[in-house]
Amino acid sequence: MCGIIAYFGNTPRGTGKNVAPILIDGLKKLEYRGYDSAGICLLNNGELYSAKVKGRVSELEKLALDLKQSNIGIAHTRWATHGEPNEINAHPHFDCKNEIAVVHNGIIENYTTLKEILEKEGHKFVSKTDTEVLSHLIEKFYNGNLEEAVMKTLELVVGTFGIAVLHKNENKIVVARRGSPIILGVGENENIIASDAVAVLPYTKKVVYLNDNEMVILTDGKYEIRNFDGQVLEKEIDEIKWTASQIEKKGYEHFMLKEIFEQPEAIENTLRGRIDEDLNVRLSIDKIDFNLVERILIVACGTAWHSGLVAKYLIEKIAKIPVEVDYGSEFRYRDPIVSKKDLLVVISQSGETADSLAALREAKNKGAQTLGIINVVGSTVSREVDAGIYLHAGPEIGVASTKAFTCMLTAVTLLSLFLAQHKKIIIEKEFFNDIKLLPGKVDEVLKQSEKILEIAEKFKDTKNFFFLGRGLSFPIALEGALKVKETSYIHAEGYPAGEMKHGHIALIDDELISVFIATKDHTYTKILSNMEEVHARGGKVIAVVNGDDNAVLNLTKDIIRVPECREELMPIINTVALQLLAYYIANFKGIDVDKPKNLAKSVTVE
Numbered sequence: 157m158c159g160i161i162a163y164f165g166n167t168p169r170g171t172g173k174n175v176a177p178i179l180i181d182g183l184k185k186l187e188y189r190g191y192d193s194a195g196i197c198l199l200n201n202g203e204l205y206s207a208k209v210k211g212r213v214s215e216l217e218k219l220a221l222d223l224k225q226s227n228i229g230i231a232h233t234r235w236a237t238h239g240e241p242n243e244i245n246a247h248p249h250f251d252c253k254n255e256i257a258v259v260h261n262g263i264i265e266n267y268t269t270l271k272e273i274l275e276k277e278g279h280k281f282v283s284k285t286d287t288e289v290l291s292h293l294i295e296k297f298y299n300g301n302l303e304e305a306v307m308k309t310l311e312l313v314v315g316t317f318g319i320a321v322l323h324k325n326e327n328k329i330v331v332a333r334r335g336s337p338i339i340l341g342v343g344e345n346e347n348i349i350a351s352d353a354v355a356v357l358p359y360t361k362k363v364v365y366l367n368d369n370e371m372v373i374l375t376d377g378k379y380e381i382r383n384f385d386g387q388v389l390e391k392e393i394d395e396i397k398w399t400a401s402q403i404e405k406k407g408y409e410h411f412m413l414k415e416i417f418e419q420p421e422a423i424e425n426t427l428r429g430r431i432d433e434d435l436n437v438r439l440s441i442d443k444i445d446f447n448l449v450e451r452i453l454i455v456a457c458g459t460a461w462h463s464g465l466v467a468k469y470l471i472e473k474i475a476k477i478p479v480e481v482d483y484g485s486e487f488r489y490r491d492p493i494v495s496k497k498d499l500l501v502v503i504s505q506s507g508e509t510a511d512s513l514a515a516l517r518e519a520k521n522k523g524a525q526t527l528g529i530i531n532v533v534g535s536t537v538s539r540e541v542d543a544g545i546y547l548h549a550g551p552e553i554g555v556a557s558t559k560a561f562t563c564m565l566t567a568v569t570l571l572s573l574f575l576a577q578h579k580k581i582i583i584e585k586e587f588f589n590d591i592k593l594l595p596g597k598v599d600e601v602l603k604q605s606e607k608i609l610e611i612a613e614k615f616k617d618t619k620n621f622f623f624l625g626r627g628l629s630f631p632i633a634l635e636g637a638l639k640v641k642e643t644s645y646i647h648a649e650g651y652p653a654g655e656m657k658h659g660h661i662a663l664i665d666d667e668l669i670s671v672f673i674a675t676k677d678h679t680y681t682k683i684l685s686n687m688e689e690v691h692a693r694g695g696k697v698i699a700v701v702n703g704d705d706n707a708v709l710n711l712t713k714d715i716i717r718v719p720e721c722r723e724e725l726m727p728i729i730n731t732v733a734l735q736l737l738a739y740y741i742a743n744f745k746g747i748d749v750d751k752p753k754n755l756a757k758s759v760t761v762e
């Protein structure tokens with residue numbers, strides 16, 4: 157979490173000699189990573205000039221533009237881990253003499269020990285953050301060479317970091333990474349560092365991805381990459397494929413809404429080139445020896461974990477391979493049994509989620525082959541897996557994941573078919589035809605937005621929601637509930653509808669709204685019975701049904717109608733309806749849907 161940006165430019169374009177507007181613009185693009193406080197520091201002629209605020213980047217902007225102009229600077233937007241969000245805890249953090257400024261994304265796990273030692277040595281701390289130990293350690297080791305002091309500091313540090321450091325007496329920016337993403341944008345006489353490509357894109361498409369235990373030193377129009385032993389490294393320059401316009405709102409009120417409406421195209425992109433004329437699934441994952449695979453382990457977090465559950469249902473049903481699904485945060489600490497016969501699949505939009513990454517490393521150490529299903533090209537997970545399937549969903553900026561999720565569902569469907577074909581299981585032709593129709597079906601759901609908006613308005617003041625589904629609709633019920641929780645702050649729980657009678661049904665009354673996914677699959681009649689059970693106890697129901705299905709008319713008038721589609725693909729269709737419901741409820745409540753409280757887009761801390 158947290159966004160960092162650093163810029164060293166000879167001729168910042170359109171901004172005179174001042175990098176402040178460039179840093180502020182970058183922070184705005186990174187704000188989805190954290191937005192409780194922000195700060196900036198510029199270096200001019202042997203002096204540091206800084207500003208910090210509690211709150212959004214927009215509040216920092218005026219202060220930043222009033223600072224002494226400079227062509228060297230670092231900035232930060234924060235998602236608090238240690239120390240409440242306030243001006244003092246905002247980054248950058250300084251040493252005792254205010255000569256060194258540090259911005260940091262990650263967590264210094266041994267900061268209390270380091271702080272105690274430094275305090276005994278006379279260092280004075282002003283914030284409650286873990287980050288401040290870095291500036292004091294760098295101060296301690298500084299002997300006229302900033303990168304050496306940073307290297308010595310990082311030898312002592314346990315935890316994760318992406319940092320950018322200034323010293324008032326050196327015209328350079330020292331950047332280092334372990335466990336938190338850092339990307340270097342390489343321009344003409346300008347170099348830019350950021351936590352995410354979105355902040356680099358307006359300036360250059362040429363990038364270098366920093367690996368763990370690497371640092372980059374920016375000087376006048378130049379950069380040098382080293383490892384933590386000081387060896388200079390030659391690294392390849394990659395080219396970003398996304399365009400800057402892909403990360404604009406394009407007239408939509410929020411990124412979340414734009415991204416919901418982009419789904420037909422996004423799914424098309426996930427599918428592109430992956431089903432050939434002979435109806436073979438092509439995934440370019442040949443580095444994996446599928447003959448060895450006896451079990452699949454899926455690790456993911458949040459929304460991505462829900463796609464993992466769908467994957468389990470699909471892979472077991474279609475490819476007949478046993479699948480286990482774990483939360484990244486649980487897998488890494490439960491000493492899981494993993495062997496060479498396992499294929500570990502990490503699903504992640506960002507490819508930077510700390511828990512998923514740690515789970516991947518754990519499985520790798522235990523000998524599993526590894527596969528990533530990732531959206532962000534060049535992300536850490538994508539570089540550490542044996543093979544990967546990119547979603548090609550385009551940049552997802554809204555904190556609540558939408559299009560990445562339906563693209564994950566599309567990708568895991570392709571993976572199931574790929575695995576089945578590898579095992580010579582015959583897949584009926586109709587399945588492939590239905591996949592090709594998916595983008596159009598999603599479009600049909602989007603056309604229901606007016607009706608969904610009406611339902612959202614009616615239920616916007618609801619205090620408690622249940623989301624209920626069976627089979628493949630159960631993970632989608634979980635996802636529907638998560639979308640409402642994170643965007644509207646309304647209590648919402650997802651359950652397998654068949655579980656209701658084992659306890660949850662006790663909560664049913666006329667204030668609790670149950671959203672049933674009642675589209676036609678092999679559990680359809682069962683779910684109708686579950687709806688009856690809720691209705692009989694005075695519970696109110698919103699139903700998602702297929703086409704002109706009127707079987708639920710005696711139970712509710714609040715019906716979302718989605719197109720019919722084969723059972724295996726219904727999760728994608730139903731998701732879109734629930735995303736719209738969550739979005740409209742949140743918007744009626746006046747919530748900043750793209751930046752809900754307490755959340756961040758990319759969770760790079762444990």
Ligand code: M6R
Pocket residue numbers: 457458459460461503504505506507508509512555556557558642755757758759
């Ligand atoms: O980038 P990832 O897909 O690994 O992120 C995983 C979760 O943090 C993410 O899905 C989170 O749950 C979102 N807020 C969901 O909308």
